[in-house]
Amino acid sequence: MTMDPRPADLEIGFTHVAHSDQGGRPDAMQLQYYRDHVYVGHLFNSGFSVIDVRDPKNPRPAGFHPAPRNTWNIHLQAADDLLLVIHAKDLWKKFDVEADYYGGSVGSRVKGEPQDWSAGVAIYDISDPGNPRQISFLPVDGVGVHRLWYVGGRYAYASVLPQGFTDYIFAVIDLADPARPVFSGRYWLPGMNSGAGEIPDWDESMWRYALHHAIVSGDTAYASWRDGGLTLLDITDRSDPTRISHRNWSPPFGGGTHTALPLPDRGLVVVADEATSDELGDGLKHVWIFDIRVPANPVSISTLPTPAEDDYARKGRHFGPHNLHENRPGSFISDEIVFATYQNAGLRAFDISDPFRPEQIGAFVPAAPETVVDPRPGGRAVIQTADVYVREDGLAFTTDYNAGLDIVEFTGMSREK
Template identity: 60%
Template sequence: MTHTPDHAHGFSFLGHSDQGGRPDGCQVMVVDGFAYVAHAFSGGLSVIDVRDPRDPRTVGFVAAPPGTWSVHLQAAEGLLLVVNAKDLFADTEFQVESDYYTRSVGQPALQAERGYAAGLRVFDISTPGQPREIAFMPVEGVGLHRLWYTGGRWAYASALLDGFTDYILLTIDLADPAHPVPAGRWWLPGMHEAGGETPTWDTDRWRYGLHHAIVDGDTAYASWRDGGLTILDVADRTAPRLVAARNWTEPFGGGTHTALPLPGRDLLLVADEAIADDGADGDKRTWVLDIRNPANPWPISTFPQPADEDYLAKGGHFGPHNLHENRPGSFVSETLAFATYQNAGVRAYDLTDPYRPQEVAWWVPPAPVRMVDTRPGRPRVVQSFDVFVDAELRAYVTDYNAGLYVLQYEGEAR
């Protein structure tokens, strides 16, 4: 298999893994020389020894329970947290992409037969590369989608629970990691149907549901897909409180996915996910917001769009997906950002002048050798999913079908 990129500047190739024959990759964490890669279609997570980044070796696989997604995970302080949820991509209700991305998913997902595990799995990874399950926290509903955990007592999850139209914020108490406990909830008004609330948005057109929140100190920056951005005070983890809300879905097409604070500069990066083929959902951007006044976050610029190819004509999704999230122990910077852009690969941006972000590097993998995506009609093009950058500026990039790429950023750390 050739790993010659379609386009490259500022990154060099180090290694590649097909993840033990399971090349579908979602979120990736790298800890103590091992990559933990969640899967979208293979039902579990893979453990890859990347201590030699030029020769990554798959050393383990942890299966998800039958019928269960484990698409996102977090690792910190000797723990690996893994979501469990109904495998929505295997559900006949969501075989067409637009049925997943462009409407509230609560009712059809919650009405399905419950042959799956919903909740949070906790693993001990104090022995590197050897996850050992120590706890499971069940929830009533579809389950969890994405997590935020950087150590300590508190974790934060998006959770689709009985009675809600879509995923909401759930805080989780990990004071005893062997016995995690749900602690607090927050949702957009209109989402709690069981509580008598009625959505104020068109649920057949827009999807208001939490993708995830990133927490800095006592502040959570939460991305609600077509419901926009909220800034929440979580000083009381049992009762989050709204500080500010912004929604630019109309006219910009929604899909708010990741909100990454740069607290030393009072900036917030917000990526709007491209969720339709051929740009059908509009021109998706990564925004730079000034948050000096947290009650009034204000956009000041967007990242430049990739211009080394006509990516709208390439097929598949083109536009932002995940940002490298400046996790403790990884590469941390407030002037150099890394992002995946789906069919445009992985990108790096210089934010020295936040009013004029500059693209400084990119690496676009070749088309996948085979398709693992089980949904009908998906095009055979790269769809770079997640990026994790370690302290040596090595980028670990996952893809829905093309395995794990390990790249070296060749520019200066900023």
Template identity: 55%
Template sequence: MNVQKQRNIEVLSHTDQGGRADGLQIMVTDGYAYVAHMFSGGFSVLDVRDPRNPKTVRHVPAPPNTWSIHLQQHEDLLLVINAVDLFKLYTDESEYYGGNIGDSYHRIPKNYAAGLRVYDISKRDEPREIGFMPVEGLGLHRIWYVGGRYAYVSAHVDGYIDYIFMVIDMSDPTKPVEVGRWALPGMNAAAGETPSWGADQRYALHHGLEANGIVYSAWRDGGLVLLDVKDPTKPEMLSHLNWNPPFGGGTHSCLPLPNRGLVVVADEAVADECADGVKYTWVVDVRDPRHPVTISTFPTPDEDDYATLGGHFGPHNLHENRPGSFQSDTLIFATYQNAGVRVFDISNQFRPEEVAYFVPGPPEKMFDTRPNRPKVAHSADVFVDPNGVMYLSDWNCGLYILEYKG
């Protein structure tokens, strides 16, 4: 295994996931990890009952030209997105991140899958597809599902310029069905709406997490939106907070901490060597959900000159505090792309402190299919189990299984 640097984190093991070392979102349950692939397609199942000796037991391929990069697990269900593989259409990242993906229809192949795929994982190492909900459009991007009747997704559907918010009824997992949707004003082109933002801005839902009837959602250059979903068929906006401009946008991930009236919000770095500016992870006071207020930012990693290292430097994903995983109102686990995974203590919400980090070394093999990508870490997602064991994915470096020692 290739380790660049670490603090207060022990490496338990590393795996190339059966020769598919590219990964994105991770779910872990009952000693099995489900890892979505960024470039290899589909997802893999790993036996991690012994976290020091992980074993890849199965790969479930995606349909041709299809992303299955995000997934959610609850009890015996695994929900997996299907969308057109946009990185096959955009080799220049500035095109993907810098405009509406609805403008890309002329590039799209005829054979791809778009929608929500549902698997029965009652046999943890043998996912069995039991349902599929197609959508007319480019497909889904991310999901939030922790059981119950509803899943909350970002979806591109015909008529909208980019990804919007959608509610899916999962009461019959073999037949998921849309029951509600919401979009920022200006996104519904089919209804004659036009954007009020610039052509170089991308207003699009990345995803949202629900807590106590409120979805905390990240809209890329559109900022943070709090949605009331007490009636899931009629989502209503409670508030909209956008710090872009003057900051660089790319709002990506939200982690509500309802017991403290806070939400942690990460802005994604989307350009090499900080060409889009230094991005931040924000702490937002949402005690009054109609009047959110930013109160602090996480410290930016500085033990190395990550901004000039190559690739992306800055926030990406946050450990989601899911039921059955490690849950904390004070410890936040966050991926920072070429700066690996970081752990922050926000006991004092006005002065977050970094308490641990782990940075993989350069990948041994590049799985990123796009030309001229720098050979550096691109840590993508982190899942933390109840014992503090961390599962860290990377676009090229494989899966690291770590233990937080704080």
């Protein structure tokens, strides 16, 4: 069902265009926009949906594709007429208390369980964008794949949890023949390969050293390792990634490093730490700006302003960063305007033309969801804006895992330098 735009709690620099409950499955996590269609991975409904947005004011569900039993498809990537969809163990069935999911190494705690789920990457032909057709599957012997980076061409990049590792590691996928994909090189932080006898120098019961995902620019992968911080990887040889540098600010900060967005022309990388607990239970999280003009020595020079129009810390559920608009080819690309989702504080736009003094220039906070889809303890009707994609023309798509898909227009275009 498609609905008129919901009332918003705050609109600065954004105008609400439309809302969709995605055919009655409003639990939306990652989204991809491709050829006037939006692909959405579901957090609880075990599958992914396609939304036709050829008329952005009237988005229409175009199909739901269920996941195999005990499997989630929460992340996906679309480029070059291919849709890559992750398969991994539905970890909410094991960790129904969210803090348990984030509190320690997943691989170590799932080790030895019979694999009654699908693990790997499903690859679809989307030359007809409304009708994905699966053409291959790349399996993983283990928990599966968490997130991908693919913008076309021969290689995709994945966070993968195979048997023998404490948590998700970096892996390269060779798509020279999309019908027969294969894994190429891998990289992990020392201590993660428990199957080879490596011993972590962090407390596995407290911290998750796990790759969320990496964004690749040229021959460098900018990788976010949750409680393990940031690495820059040299992937000139896709079969043998090597580390250029590693920075970790957890502790004293609360970890959860989620997305590292490179702005190579300016020698910067913008890094979002995900807020993973209700009412700031894991501390106030930030979006950091690093100077990487010397790649071997990344230096943090500022953070984006924390939203403060309301008492978001007391609003309920998660307050703080989740993801960034990732400057994908064909999208709105800027090295001076950054878009970030802040969960119960909605969508934000920032001007970082002066990277030492970033300024907020836009905010969109949707109204509370009408229903609560989240089955986990503590579920409440509070927005949790999760992902964002911004088109070249400033039309932005955002997701919420209770409230579905919102389409908004960024009207702060005049601020771009």
